[in-house]
Amino acid sequence: MAAVREGTYVADLVGGLGERALARLLPLRDAAGGDDIFLIQASTSLEKLKILCKEDEENVNPSTLIKLYTQAILDMTYFEENKLVDEDFPEDTSLQKVKELIAILSEPEVVVKESSLHPKHSDMLGPELLECLYWRRGALLYMYCHTVTAREEGQSKKRDVLKKCLIDGISYLLKMFTFRCPLHLNEEVSFQDTDTAKLLSEGIFSDTHLLATMYTGEMCYWGLKYCVNEEPENCDIDTNGPGTSSTLLKESLEFREIGEKILRKYISICEGPLKGQAWNTTNAKKILNFFQHCHH
Structure with missing residues (x-):
């Protein structure tokens, strides 16, 4: 029962992060013309994550959810990082952008840390x-x-x-x-x-x-x-x-x-x-x- 409760907690937490990532992703896809392979992969992962997070409690696998979210943000931020490099890190905005990307790439470990299912990040990720x-x-x-x-x-x-x-x-x-x-x-x-x-x-x-x-x-x-x-x-x-x-x-x-x-x-x-x-x-x-x- 405790594992089910923890799994539900992780599903709610990752599901919220997934919704936020999807909201960030949509304008990126529009700007890229909808044909960037990394943004397409990220979108597919986030849509799948959205479905899995709504499954019955008994079917929730926290590790699967976190890994799916992690892969999505790796793809999404890869596109954003390449854009920064192509633009030669604009002086006025790049510092804040770097901060945002690092925060996003830190989220999977934050989720694991807040979960009591696994004592080590490597066990879940x-x-x-x-x-x-x-x-x-x-x-x-x-x-x-x-x-x-x-x-x-x-x-x-x-x-x-x-x-x-x-x-x-x-x-x-x-x-x-x-x-x-x-x-x-x-x-x-x-x-x-x-x-x-x-x-x-x-x-x-x-x-x-x-x-x-x-x-x-x-x-x-x-x-x-x-x-x-x-x-x-x-x-x-x-x-x-x-x-x-x-x-x-x-x-x-x-x-x-x-x-x-x-x-x-x-x-x-x-x-x-x-x-x-x-x-x-x-x-x-x-x-x-x-x-x-x-x-x-």
Whole structure:
């Protein structure tokens, strides 16, 4: 009976979020001409979610509902993120838009946290969806910071905001690596493909994982170059959500230490098991050199 009550609670909560997402989606579809594949997929998922949330209590599967909602917002926000990138993150509006998207991508974990069905997010969402949620938030902040640092004013204005975005982005990307255990290599286990085994032992399960290491290294570089002496002030953005650390945000992130460690890992992988696979290490080596000679 308790499980049924909890399932009904989750259905009501996710159903409300689904209705709100659908209201956000409709004008996006109209603006896109109704033919964007990601918005179509999001719409299909939200319509299915709407039907499932109205089923009898005994048939409600909270995990299915949350996963369906998560996939819908991943598709919908992907369209919105691409639009931001295409528009080169407009100065007057992009900060608020980034905040909105990160809040939306944090909602699935908020629902799980408010539910007493599962003590861990991974039990209800699964590691792949969680990795995707953290990757998308981290990559969004990476792209925003990339644009800001490329502008002249980004080097002198609102550095407190830039620093917080960098710290949150790094936190999201590092958290992405915590949901699956790296393969443990030992002499008792043999592998036909030693390169693949090496990748799995390093926690690299996809191209996205490897790209996340490079993104993290670049953000550490921007943090050390532009923000290392800046103390966070009253920011007009709050990207706090599941995966960011309030303790970390109150302290100065060790940009150099984290950056050096993760870029060495990136270079080792690209020039080791992925040698000849077109992964470029030139920029990573330049950043490492900067870390080693910077006297901040």
